[in-house]
Amino acid sequence: MKSFRLLLSVVLATYMTGAGNLLLAQETNAAPFSITLAPLQYADVKGNVGKFEALNWMPNGATEGIDVSFVKDINKNISLSVDGSEFSNDNGTAHLTLKDGDMSFLQIDYNAFRKYFDNTGGVYPGYGTVSGTKANSPDLQMDISYFKLEVGLGPISDPFVDAVYEHDSKNGNKSLEQWSAATSSLGSKNIAPGWEAINETVDKFNLAEKKEFAGITLKGQQNFEVDYNNTVSEMPTTNYAAVANTITSYNESPDAKLFGAGVRAEKWMLNDTTFVGLGYHYNHIHATDSMQKDTQTISAAGVISPIVTPATGWNYSHASEDEHILVGNLNSNLTPNLDFLADARYEHMGSEAASDYFSTPTTTAEALYQSNDHDDKVGEHVELRYSGISHTSLYAEAQTQQDRDSVWDFDYNTASPGSTVFSFDRLNRTQNESWKVGMDIVPNRFFIFRNEASQSWENSRYYNLVIHGTPSSDIFLDALSVDTIEDTSTLTWKPYHWIQNSLKYQFNDTVYNPQAASEGTAVSGYPVSENHMLSSTFTYDITVQPIDPLLLMFTYSHVESYVRTVAASGAYTAAGQPSTGPTSAVPPFIPEFNSGDNSWLFSDSYSPLENLTWTNTVCYTLSDNYVNFNTGVPYGSDFKMLNFSTGLDWTFHKWLTVGPKYEHASYRDNSLAGDGNYSANIFMLTAKFTW
Amino acid sequence: MRTERHSMIGKIKTLMMVLALVFGLFWAGGVSVSQADQNKVNQKLYLKKATYVGTETCAQCHDKEYKEYKLSTHYRIFVKDDTTGAEGCETCHGPGSIHVDNGGGIGVGIINPKKDPEICFTCHTDKKMQFRLPYHHPVLEGKMSCTDCHDAHGVDVMPWTSTSEEGVNEVCFKCHTDKRGPFVWKHDAMNDGCSSCHQVHGSVNDKMLISGDYNLCLRCHATVLFSALESSASYHSTRFQSGTCWSAGCHQAIHGSNFNDHLRY
DSSP states (O other), rough: HHHOOOOHHHHHHHIIIHHHHHHHHSOSOOOOEEEOOOEEEHHHEEEOHHHHHHHHOOSEEEEOEEEEEEEEEOSSSSSEEEEEEEEETEEEEEEEEEEEEETTEEEEEEEEEEEEEOOOOOOTTTTTTOTTTTTTTTOOOEEEEEEEEEEEESSSSSSEEEEEEEEEEEEEEEEEEEEEEETTTEEEEEEEEEEEEEEEEEEEEEEEEEETTTTTEEEEEEEEEEEEEEEEEEEEESSHHHHOEEEEEEEEOOEEEEEEEEEEEEEEETTEEEEEEEEEEEEEEEEEEEEEEEEEEOOEEEEEEEEOOOOOOOOEEEEEEEEEEEEEEEEEEEEOOOOEEEEEEEEEEEEEEEEEESSSSSSEEEEEEEEEEEEEHHHHHHEEEEOSSSTTTEEEEEEEEEEEEEEEEEEETTTSTTTTTEEEHHHHEEEEEEEEEEEEEEOSSSEEEEEEEEEEEEEEEEEEEEEEEEOSOOOOOOEEEEEEEEEEEEEEEEEEEEEEEEOOOOOOEEEEEEEOTTTTOOOOOOOOOEEEEEEEEEEEEEEEOTTTTTTEEEEEEEEEEEEGGGGGGGHHHHHHOOOOOOOTTTTOOOOOOOEEEEEEEEEEEEEEEEEEEEEEEEEEEEEEOOOOOSSSSOOOOOOOEEEEEEEEEEEEEEEEEEEEEEEEEEEOOOTOOOOOOEEEEEEEEEEEEEE | OOOHHHHHHHHHHHHHHHHHHHHHHHTTTOOOOOSSHHHHHHHHHHHHHHHOOHHHHHHOOOOHHHHHHHSSSSSGGGOOTTSSSEEEEHHHHHHOHHHHHHOOOOOOOSOOOOOOOOHHHHHHHHHHHHHTTSSEESTTSSOOOOGGGGOOSSSSOOTTTTTOSSOTTHHTTTTTTSSSSOOOOOOOGGGGGGGGBBOOSSSSSSSGOOOOTTTHHHHHHHOTTTTSSOOOOOOOHHHHOOTTTTTTTSSOTTTTESOOOOOOO
């Protein structure tokens, strides 16, 4: 793909400048052509480089690159636009659009970038820094690319035949949040970083057609997708004493093939006041997977042992899923001011999956797993939109869904021929209901007021039936209800044409009510619990343009949220102590997640001259979420982050624009909860040559 | 070593591209002065002088887009007799009088937001700030755009919507195909959508999680007396001391597993 990108860039560059002109039979305009060089991006990072790269999406050190763009009307019908860039950190883009009026078009879209990850792992007070302690730690960065080739007949915005090929890839190493034990004299905590090597390609083919027949728009679509993936995840332990460690790794290859097809009929009728649509879509996915677990030893001297004998055998699975979706839509202007919308959706999903698992590479005792899932969902939606009140729009909607999900699970071990280890049926019935009302009021040119309130209920009942055997360490849920209330209000005030304020308030209150059955027997009857998630977000935004060349913007955001469960309640610790296991000395107490985040963003743009713009941006974020949870691990997001940038955009000659820019980025973690401190100075210079 | 090699390859590629361009320019016998930037400046000036023409005027030429818009979520907040004029199409595309006077044309006297998120941030100020939190999708970095996930002219993206043939997680699976499955054992939370656990625009927590600690899972899985439900072989309470449900080496295949019914690997 990289070679392709280079080839594409060169071909495009050559074509757009040379061959492009040669092909011009009837040149109708001048050729706007520009090259932007960005040769001097340099980031000087002190501290946790990985954290800087991950949070700022840029590498430490120097980056250079080039961007070219070109627009040309080849003749009065055919136009060509090209934009491409290439950077030394494997970031790159390419966009090409060749259009023959409303007859046909060709588009190429390519985007590649590198994602960086931080290898810090977790932090536990007194354990010191875990990140970077592994000699075999790879560079945690992943190259992500997307390529699309699209050919169509008809207008580019509404083709009647459209063929698309897409190729996506991911290649590199990413961090995991699955961590291994770090052991010190204080004990053992799972905070040692893990990572995963990924090599993934996805190829997609899509063909869509559209045809008008008897006033009805008929749409057809077929797609085919092939996914290949290989991952190797590694989770090494860390011991602060000079003793041997282990690396647990999983080598896995989940692949999938997907086929989909859909048809849709749409019609606007009654003088374009009523829309009716009916669509059907079918999807089939076949997935296979293979996995082997390995364990290696790292000696006290840091030498990794070879894999002599894998920890498990090769384990295989296959799964197939069929999905049928039917959707009907109606939208009607009942009166000039009243719209009625009604939608209905039916979905049937059936899947069958099986896997076998060899717990050691030599065992012949094979664990066989099978599961079947049949899920039927029916959803209904109605909505009214009313604009009959002066300066006002109102809307109200209601939505429901009924879900019946039947799961059969079968576990069998060949070590005990003829005996099923465990088998159970579960029937899950879920009922969703929600309503939403909203308004938009523009009483005059000074004010805009928007509000939207909604409430939803999701009630699930799980009918668990153990057919055979005893489940191992299973806790069944008998029921789960999730009730949510949301509200969003925005008030915009424009006292003068050059100033605009807006204040937005968002509120979300979700209550989870799980009810458990007893382990092993799936007997119901335990009390209903109440867990609570609540968040409030205030956003104030002001934009001021006191004089034409000066634009000032300021935004402040405050988020207050918590997640509190019965595990954090006093009633739980008093009444919930088991007779065996943890005692009050080690309470099963999980403190609530309690977060307060504040962000301030200020930016200004000043253009004293028509060819000169000076832009400054400051963003400061303060997250206050440290929880002193010494019996567990204090996972608080507790940091201060500052980003400041200043830059010029100066066209000092008709063919040359330069853009020097300086940026400072810093991040400070609470040392009890994180280890990501960095400070960085970034220098950038772009030079754009235009012909 | 790897970084040095990439750096060297990058320099070679850049050099080759520059050479190709120089060669191309020479071959073409030179190119003329750009009109594009001048057009941009003119466009700004045009737009400052432009006035609102109303959505019905837009509909006269952009019939398809107007009909799509009438079906969309954004149409809900369309105020017909708005006195500022900045409603409907012109909320995002700017005042259209210059565009109309010039007889239309792509980008002529009109704002085409395309992949620029700033137009969306005009109203969605909360999202502007979420994208500046430490862990975010790279929209501000220009590697993604709002339109990669949202259709400004289309229906809303929300859980169990009945308005579209697309599933709730389709937009996420476009890039995160490995999370799609099907699995031998799936996590039921996937039915409610990825946003049940992930703050999809940006978060203070790694992997854009809603909550970075145990409480993420305990919302659904913490029940009264649940520790008493455990067998002596699996004290969750002691496991909790090592780390979260997914980070402590226990439930690592949290999206779904093919080889363990407790989603361990």
